[in-house]
Amino acid sequence: MPDQHSTLRAQRRAETQRAIQAHAVRLFVERGYDATTVIDVAEAAGVSPMTVYRHFPTKEDLVLVDQYGRLLAERITASPAARPLVRRVGNALVDSATALTRSGTTGDLTPEGRFLLARLRLMISTPALRAKHLDNQYALQQAIVGALGEEAAEPDAAFHAQAAASACLAAMHTALVRWAEDEGRADLADLVRKALVAAFGDGILDG
Amino acid sequence: MPDQHSTLRAQRRAETQRAIQAHAVRLFVERGYDATTVIDVAEAAGVSPMTVYRHFPTKEDLVLVDQYGRLLAERITASPAARPLVRRVGNALVDSATALTRSGTTGDLTPEGRFLLARLRLMISTPALRAKHLDNQYALQQAIVGALGEEAAEPDAAFHAQAAASACLAAMHTALVRWAEDEGRADLADLVRKALVAAFGDGILDG
């Protein structure tokens, strides 16, 4: 069974990766990003420095790598193409925020939410992380615009698409920063909704 | 005359800095950013590597440092505070674009415009430069929002201000990218105007 083979390997690999990232973020929070070397992270995780680099191409990726960016992009491209772009993006943002931070029953932060909060604080306060994070967001913006296809072929349409996509992502970013400053007490999905309404008016939201 | 003293010193320093940056950008364009070391730049400029670092804190700043960011910020904060933010920012962007790229009489690109074009292409194509450039833009956004003072104290107003400022800067960025892709043939101020209109409608522009 080659399926099970690769599956087990992948699980093993994913677990190692998760452990390395968890130790990295913990150390970065405790000692600061710049004051922590990749060797420190490797020792804490019980692996060699080379293994760290095998799982994370750069030190920044120890904080920035997550599944949510790809998940968000999939969610956006999977939404009905007939609807306006800002609604598609807006709903994907709100849905993701809800799923990621609160458990439905208790309303408390999920462990993933707490981890995201720690990573966000690092991203906001550390210049190197902030810069690369913004570049990732810009790449997502280009992916969103690219998903429009020929719709954005002419200059004017392209300007519109870039403006709409960047405004969506800026709204998300503003909401994330506010959420992090608030220590995660506010509801992230709510903040995203408010930021989107502030940028585009009430029309974006469903229901 | 302590004035002349510091003035002459500053001129000397500024000239060295300009020469280093010119050689750096030329080499980056010729050989590529990653394939060019700071030592290469230092040798080309006829100075020691340490002198390069004295004038530019990081290798990225060899491409990113310019006076226009500060100039733009001053222009924005100097504009009448009574007017809407997007109009203030928009007019400052259009004015700066006009001043920086075309001579009034011939309509050709100024040397500064050609230099800006080369730097822009590097910023767009090199990940490290793009990331730090986006972080600089984000810092400018925060400065713009900060210039609003208590106007943006409440959450809702802050969301509005962040959304407006980021949309302005995204419009500028879109125009700059389009201008660079067009090899500088189009009129930058025109592109900025079109991007602003695409984002906000006709209302932003004066006259």
Place this chain on the structure above:
DNA sequence: ACCTCAGTGGTAGTCACTACCATGTCGGTA
């Protein structure tokens, strides 16, 4: 003539990251 100090150069070191090769170990196969 002397002093000051900004601008510059040298040396040695840290750290992120890479290329190349060796090892082990686990899953599938004869």
Place this chain on the structure above:
DNA sequence: TACCGACATGGTAGTGACTACCACTGAGGT
């Protein structure tokens, strides 16, 4: 059961960005 292959990992040696510390020089101002 004995073997094989492939992937995850470890080691070594290097490059390049960047810093800390100290020394020199030359152009002001007294």
